[in-house]
Amino acid sequence: MAGRLNRKVAIVTGAGSGIGRAAATLFAAEGAKVMCADLNESGVSETVSRIGASAIAARVDVTVPAEVERMVASTVKAFGKLDVMYANAGIGEAGNAIDLTFEQWNRMIAINLTSVWLSSKYALPEMLKAGGGSIINQSSLAGLVGIGGIAHYSAAKAGVIGLTRQVAVEYGPKKVRCNAICPGTIFTPLVETVWSKGGGVAGGGADMEETKKRSALRYPMGRLGELADCANLALFLASDESSWITGYAVPLDGGMSAA
Numbered sequence: 100m101a102g103r104l105n106r107k108v109a110i111v112t113g114a115g116s117g118i119g120r121a122a123a124t125l126f127a128a129e130g131a132k133v134m135c136a137d138l139n140e141s142g143v144s145e146t147v148s149r150i151g152a153s154a155i156a157a158r159v160d161v162t163v164p165a166e167v168e169r170m171v172a173s174t175v176k177a178f179g180k181l182d183v184m185y186a187n188a189g190i191g192e193a194g195n196a197i198d199l200t201f202e203q204w205n206r207m208i209a210i211n212l213t214s215v216w217l218s219s220k221y222a223l224p225e226m227l228k229a230g231g232g233s234i235i236n237q238s239s240l241a242g243l244v245g246i247g248g249i250a251h252y253s254a255a256k257a258g259v260i261g262l263t264r265q266v267a268v269e270y271g272p273k274k275v276r277c278n279a280i281c282p283g284t285i286f287t288p289l290v291e292t293v294w295s296k297g298g299g300v301a302g303g304g305a306d307m308e309e310t311k312k313r314s315a316l317r318y319p320m321g322r323l324g325e326l327a328d329c330a331n332l333a334l335f336l337a338s339d340e341s342s343w344i345t346g347y348a349v350p351l352d353g354g355m356s357a358a
């Protein structure tokens with residue numbers, strides 16, 4: 100089935116790598132015009148060159164209000180409106196509540212939580228103008244359940260779920276939906292960075308294939324997530340097929356949070 104996002108305009112943050120690149124590519128394949136935003140200019144240019152004419156790229160630091168505002172404004176200028184905001188950009192880092200520094204805490208909250216609020220702050224007025232929209236916020240399994248070794252990450256991702264529910268309730272009457280995606284492990288550069296420093300639930304380590312196997316065994320379905328698992332869920336939440344789903348934090352974790 101193609102064309103599930105026909106006539107829709109979407110922004111995907113963190114589109115220069117991993118999950119964001121996969122989602123931007125799928126959104127475009129399903130008919131959307133896509134603004135691909137990322138701090139990593141070469142990554143996001145690569146995404147857009149793979150997609151072709153239905154995508155544009157912008158170098159955006161999602162923690163800077165003026166840059167997020169400009170990202171939304173240039174999307175509307177290029178494509179005429181905004182229907183879908185996928186606030187996906189983020190970082191991973193290991194650290195427990197004792198060892199984290201104040202700077203690490205604040206940086207994580209800025210990149211993984213404040214940025215998500217900024218995306219809503221500037222997307223909402225355009226969606227209200229357009230008569231509705233879908234905001235998808237990237238949370239994590241770590242926002243739903245306690246996972247060792249990632250105190251600041253867990254707090255930021257749980258905060259994303261709180262914001263998601265609040266926005267859903269406040270703007271539901273105006274036909275803006277807001278949902279969160281809560282993935283377990285999907286092997287991306289983010290995960291590779293955390294694992295290579297010894298972090299992660301399965302203990303990390305230099306041998307990525309070995310760590311993947313160990314990590315997969317922790318999931319009831321016996322495998323890690325794929326980029327397509329997350330992109331497909333984001334597509335569903337972006338499309339009108341999910342038109343009565345809002346305020347929901349969707350586990351995407353092969354059964355881990357059910358265990």
Ligand SMILES: NC(=O)c1ccc[n+]([C@@H]2O[C@H](COP(=O)([O-])OP(=O)(O)OC[C@H]3O[C@@H](n4cnc5c(N)ncnc54)[C@H](O)[C@@H]3O)[C@@H](O)[C@H]2O)c1
Nearest residue numbers: 113115116117118138139160161188189239284285287289
């Ligand atoms: N991969 C997983 O296992 C997993 C699990 C749960 C949640 N997530 C979340 O999914 C999202 C995407 O992660 P990924 O695994 O694809 O990682 P990734 O590292 O492949 O991609 C993240 C992208 O975000 C961009 N980014 C980081 N800081 C930014 C900033 N300040 N402004 C703009 N862009 C910025 C990076 O440049 C990068 O391109 C993150 O929010 C992450 O926390 C990932």
